[in-house]
Amino acid sequence: MSLEIIPTGAPVAAEIRGVDLSQPIGDNVFALIERAYDEHGVIFFRDQHVTPPQQVAFTRRFGDIEFNIFGERWSVAGSPEIVVVSNITEDGKPIGVKRAGENWHSDMCYTARPPRGTMLYAIEIPTLHGLTLGDTEFASAAAAWDALPDSLRHRIEGRRAIFDFSGRKRAFPPSQSEIERNPPVHHPIVRTHPHTGRKCLYAMRDDCTGIDGLEQDEAESLIAALADHIVKPAHIYRHQWRPGDLLMWDNCTVQHRAIQDYDMPQRRLMHRTTMGGAVPA
Ligand code: OGA
Ligand code: MN
Numbered sequence: 001m002s003l004e005i006i007p008t009g010a011p012v013a014a015e016i017r018g019v020d021l022s023q024p025i026g027d028n029v030f031a032l033i034e035r036a037y038d039e040h041g042v043i044f045f046r047d048q049h050v051t052p053p054q055q056v057a058f059t060r061r062f063g064d065i066e067f068n069i070f071g072e073r074w075s076v077a078g079s080p081e082i083v084v085v086s087n088i089t090e091d092g093k094p095i096g097v098k099r100a101g102e103n104w105h106s107d108m109c110y111t112a113r114p115p116r117g118t119m120l121y122a123i124e125i126p127t128l129h130g131l132t133l134g135d136t137e138f139a140s141a142a143a144a145w146d147a148l149p150d151s152l153r154h155r156i157e158g159r160r161a162i163f164d165f166s167g168r169k170r171a172f173p174p175s176q177s178e179i180e181r182n183p184p185v186h187h188p189i190v191r192t193h194p195h196t197g198r199k200c201l202y203a204m205r206d207d208c209t210g211i212d213g214l215e216q217d218e219a220e221s222l223i224a225a226l227a228d229h230i231v232k233p234a235h236i237y238r239h240q241w242r243p244g245d246l247l248m249w250d251n252c253t254v255q256h257r258a259i260q261d262y263d264m265p266q267r268r269l270m271h272r273t274t275m276g277g278a279v280p281a
Helices: 026-039 052-060 142-145 150-156 176-181 216-232
Strands: 006-007 014-017 044-045 078-084 118-124 136-140 160-163 184-188 191-194 199-201 210-211 236-239 246-250 254-258 271-277
Touching: 006 026, 006 150, 014 136, 026 044, 026 136, 026 246, 044 236, 052 078, 136 142, 136 271, 142 199, 142 216, 184 191, 199 216, 210 216, 246 254
Parallel strands: 014 044
Antiparallel strands: 006 014, 044 246, 078 271, 118 246, 118 271, 136 236, 136 254, 160 184, 160 210, 191 199
């Protein structure tokens, strides 16, 4: 079967058919996959059966594996590169990171080199009365830029926002050592995608605490306005998961959030890998 790329019709996301990720992938096919990933911001493959080492190997083709703070506690046995994202508790103990990313965000934007992208492989997906729960939403930061009026484009181009890990409104407050390891960073509000050259807005309510050169009040209202603009319905793709989905997103092109509309005994289990990125420009 040959590779097919099927856009979802939303401003981001395409399904790729005709690829079995448990088999070796030739360079030509990989180049098509990578191009679709850059172009569509989110790509997904249905009905996959990949082992943890196969997922790690596939992730590595997009860049070095990024280890994050969750991996220390929640990695898969034998595969420290994979973080378990799950709401499941066994013997009263959580088996993975619960409630990862409930609010709109781009992964690890508070670091100097945020990851290029993130991959989730769906193993268990919650359902209730036969309906699927636990969707993930993706908003196109590229479509959001395209939709900005010129006056606002001129006002923000070349400006940097402050991303402050300690200022983030988190479900779980960060520890002192996490804060010390993540000093505030300054990233452009308008990023240029390193492969496509598309401009993408980079601003979120939870992570951005100011804008260089602007008064605090003005900065906060501008961040809020931009963050809300990015996640307007016209910019969104909502992924309804099936077990066996392998999906990856680009942290420059999209923001995402997890819909938390389920709880035990509905089980959700994902294997997550992250690929290294460059300093945002
Ligand atoms: C993440 C994340 C969303 C989800 O793993 O970074 O935001 O739906 N996950 O699990
Ligand atoms: Mn996330």
